[in-house]
Amino acid sequence: MTLGPGARWLLRVATALTLTFVYVPLVIIALYAFNESRIQAWPIEGLTLEWFGRALDNPGARDALWLSLRAALGATALALVLGTLASLAVARYRFFGRETISFLVILPIALPGIVTGMALNATFNTTGISLGLLTIVVGHATFCIVVVYNNAVARLRRTSQHLEEASADLGADAWQTFRHITFPQLRSALLAGALLAFALSFDEVIVTTFTAGPDQTLPIWILSNLSRPNQLPVVNVVAVVLILLSTIPVYVATRLSRDTGAVSPTAGAAQAAGAR
Amino acid sequence: MITAENAAHFPRVSKSPEPPDVRLQGVTKRFEDVLAVDELTLEIPRGSFFALLGPSGCGKTTTLRMIGGFEDPSEGRILLGDHDVTGLPSYKRDVNTVFQSYALFPHLDVFENVAFGLKRRKVAKAEIAKRAREMLAIVGLEGMDRRKPRQLSGGQQQRVALARALVNHPRVLLLDEPLGALDLKLRKQMQLELKRIQHEVGITFVHVTHDQEEAMTMADSIAVMSRGRIEQLGGPTELYERPRTAFVAGFLGVSNLLGGTVTTSGAVRVDGTGEIRVDAPLPPAGTRVQVGVRPEKLRLDDSAANSVSGTVVERAYIGVATQYVVDTPAGRLTVFVQSSGTAAEGDAVRVSWDPESTFVLEEAS
Ligand SMILES: Nc1ncnc2c1ncn2[C@@H]1O[C@H](COP(=O)(O)OP(=O)(O)OP(=O)(O)O)[C@@H](O)[C@H]1O
Ligand SMILES: [Mg+2]
Numbered sequence: 001m002t003l004g005p006g007a008r009w010l011l012r013v014a015t016a017l018t019l020t021f022v023y024v025p026l027v028i029i030a031l032y033a034f035n036e037s038r039i040q041a042w043p044i045e046g047l048t049l050e051w052f053g054r055a056l057d058n059p060g061a062r063d064a065l066w067l068s069l070r071a072a073l074g075a076t077a078l079a080l081v082l083g084t085l086a087s088l089a090v091a092r093y094r095f096f097g098r099e100t101i102s103f104l105v106i107l108p109i110a111l112p113g114i115v116t117g118m119a120l121n122a123t124f125n126t127t128g129i130s131l132g133l134l135t136i137v138v139g140h141a142t143f144c145i146v147v148v149y150n151n152a153v154a155r156l157r158r159t160s161q162h163l164e165e166a167s168a169d170l171g172a173d174a175w176q177t178f179r180h181i182t183f184p185q186l187r188s189a190l191l192a193g194a195l196l197a198f199a200l201s202f203d204e205v206i207v208t209t210f211t212a213g214p215d216q217t218l219p220i221w222i223l224s225n226l227s228r229p230n231q232l233p234v235v236n237v238v239a240v241v242l243i244l245l246s247t248i249p250v251y252v253a254t255r256l257s258r259d260t261g262a263v264s265p266t267a268g269a270a271q272a273a274g275a276r
Numbered sequence: 277m278i279t280a281e282n283a284a285h286f287p288r289v290s291k292s293p294e295p296p297d298v299r300l301q302g303v304t305k306r307f308e309d310v311l312a313v314d315e316l317t318l319e320i321p322r323g324s325f326f327a328l329l330g331p332s333g334c335g336k337t338t339t340l341r342m343i344g345g346f347e348d349p350s351e352g353r354i355l356l357g358d359h360d361v362t363g364l365p366s367y368k369r370d371v372n373t374v375f376q377s378y379a380l381f382p383h384l385d386v387f388e389n390v391a392f393g394l395k396r397r398k399v400a401k402a403e404i405a406k407r408a409r410e411m412l413a414i415v416g417l418e419g420m421d422r423r424k425p426r427q428l429s430g431g432q433q434q435r436v437a438l439a440r441a442l443v444n445h446p447r448v449l450l451l452d453e454p455l456g457a458l459d460l461k462l463r464k465q466m467q468l469e470l471k472r473i474q475h476e477v478g479i480t481f482v483h484v485t486h487d488q489e490e491a492m493t494m495a496d497s498i499a500v501m502s503r504g505r506i507e508q509l510g511g512p513t514e515l516y517e518r519p520r521t522a523f524v525a526g527f528l529g530v531s532n533l534l535g536g537t538v539t540t541s542g543a544v545r546v547d548g549t550g551e552i553r554v555d556a557p558l559p560p561a562g563t564r565v566q567v568g569v570r571p572e573k574l575r576l577d578d579s580a581a582n583s584v585s586g587t588v589v590e591r592a593y594i595g596v597a598t599q600y601v602v603d604t605p606a607g608r609l610t611v612f613v614q615s616s617g618t619a620a621e622g623d624a625v626r627v628s629w630d631p632e633s634t635f636v637l638e639e640a641s
């Protein structure tokens with residue numbers, strides 16, 4: 001397709017506008033995190049690292065960071081195990097209802113978070129499970145599994161099943177075949193999936209509000225402190241940390257899956273869950 | 277390439293028939309509504325180079341995969357030697373496979389690929405290294421140990437696949453169109469090389485191919501398959517010179533088929549001409565049969581016992597021979613003549629052949 005100079009000019013402007021629209025607010029937040037004044041107003045009077053120190057000393061923010069890290073790690077670990085097993089079943093075995101299972105595994109990424117959250121909350125309440133780290137992990141795992149699963153299935157579909165047959169042919173049992181043949185083929189896809197899962201979990205709000213109970217994860221801490229003018233500079237610092245901790249894994253994961261061709265399902269999933 | 281030292285690993289197997297390395301007994305395989313293999317019964321003798329030959333979709337790969345343990349037969353039994361392996365997973369079977377796609381492990385180098393099977397069987401490290409190196413030497417890949425599969429040419433990958441399977445000294449080696457991905461020249465070269473290697477290691481080879489020339493060049497015996505069944509089993513010469521069905525006659529090259537009836541005097545009256553003599557067992561008098569002759573067994577003269585007269589309708593030079601198409605009352609005959617010949621289009625000629633060169637097919641009713 002070739003474009004006339006007018007159309008090309010229009011596209012350039014549109015792209016610039018879009019990027020400005022998305023990134024300027026982020027830059028402003030980042031700048032405020034270094035703002036000397038407690039009041040958010042332009043122009044910024046001076047730069048300081050004071051708020052970073054304050055954020056570090058803030059027990060609420062520290063606890064929230066710690067909880068978010070544990071929840072993200074837990075959800076990622078759970079998603080790795082279950083997502084890998086589901087992908088192996090769907091990509092390597094023929095069984096009744098395979099397509100349905102595949103659809104059901106992917107569905108949570110499309111379901112509104114508020115519905116997932118409500119449903120989980122009702123379940124935990126009726127079964128008498130008290131809300132806390134464990135329930136956050138379970139809530140996050142519902143959508144973390146999808147990204148691991150998508151990455152793993154895409155890779156398995158691209159690697160020949162003959163490799164596993166050849167391994168069995170040479171005397172390897174099912175476990176040895178997984179360890180020596182399947183897993184090395186899957187490794188980078190699983191890493192990409194895990195990084196995305198971590199990022200998704202780390203900045204999730206909606207499902208978390210239903211599953212966290214009184215505990216606060218980092219995004220929820222931000223939400224509840226936004227309205228306090230006193231805390232605002234610290235909130236800005238925490239927001240910057242949140243941006244970094246969730247974009248770096250996504251960046252690395254995209255690099256990894258670009259090398260391995262599993263980009264589209266994960267990128268789609270990440271957007272659907274509002275990772276960015 | 278085989279030395280006194282490594283020869284010890286491959287004791288030449290005497291070609292005594294007992295017990296057959298592979299036995300299929302009434303093996304059937306159905307995929308949903310497809311009948312892929314239909315009550316196949318087959319014995320493959322020890323140390324033989326056995327070819328499964330047939331057109332696409334006739335069930336060759338399925339048969340091989342059932343011997344290898346990648347598919348379970350719907351019915352019937354599979355024996356390796358005296359050992360019933362029906363239902364046994366492939367890692368417990370004493371067979372190895374060379375896959376058409378080679379299926380080399382991309383993350384392992386050549387040496388690790390070849391050592392994979394020995395490692396699974398917990399062979400001592402030094403022994404693994406020794407045997408893998410020997411095997412790589414036999415297939416002509418010395419010094420390539422540390423290359424990754426993607427750094428090898430198609431022919432080299434093929435050799436690695438072969439070495440990886442053979443190094444385990446399986447009872448039987450299964451090869452599924454192992455030369456299919458190679459170009460013609462390399463394929464011809466590898467055919468001879470495979471034959472040499474089989475001779476060196478003395479292991480039974482079961483070779484799947486749809487290329488009749490390849491099967492004829494390499495195999496001691498060939499099973500011609502069609503629609504899940506074996507049409508005929510025999511040595512290359514036997515199949516070529518004495519095919520029993522029109523399918524086998526047609527699959528193994530060009531043949532001239534003439535319809536006729538068996539006479540009381542033990543000859544065949546060919547429709548439209550006279551009687552011809554046949555040097556093969558005949559069905560009872562009055563039976564409809566087809567008699568066949570290969571084009572290169574026909575002569576454009578009157579020197580042999582069986583002859584018909586006809587007119588040349590086409591003459592073409594085809595490299596090793598000249599091809600004539602001759603119209604006769606019995607039908608159209610294709611004749612290959614080594615020398616360029618003198619007959620021209622439109623000439624009246626006689627076509628003759630020996631009774632020994634004539635084969636008989638029972639006509640399908
Ligand atoms: N997994 C399967 N599911 C369903 N049908 C199958 C399966 N595998 C093979 N078939 C069918 O069984 C028949 C025999 O297939 P097979 O692969 O054994 O043929 P082949 O002789 O090896 O052919 P080719 O020369 O093309 O490789 C075919 O009709 C094929 O479509
Ligand atoms: Mg096949």
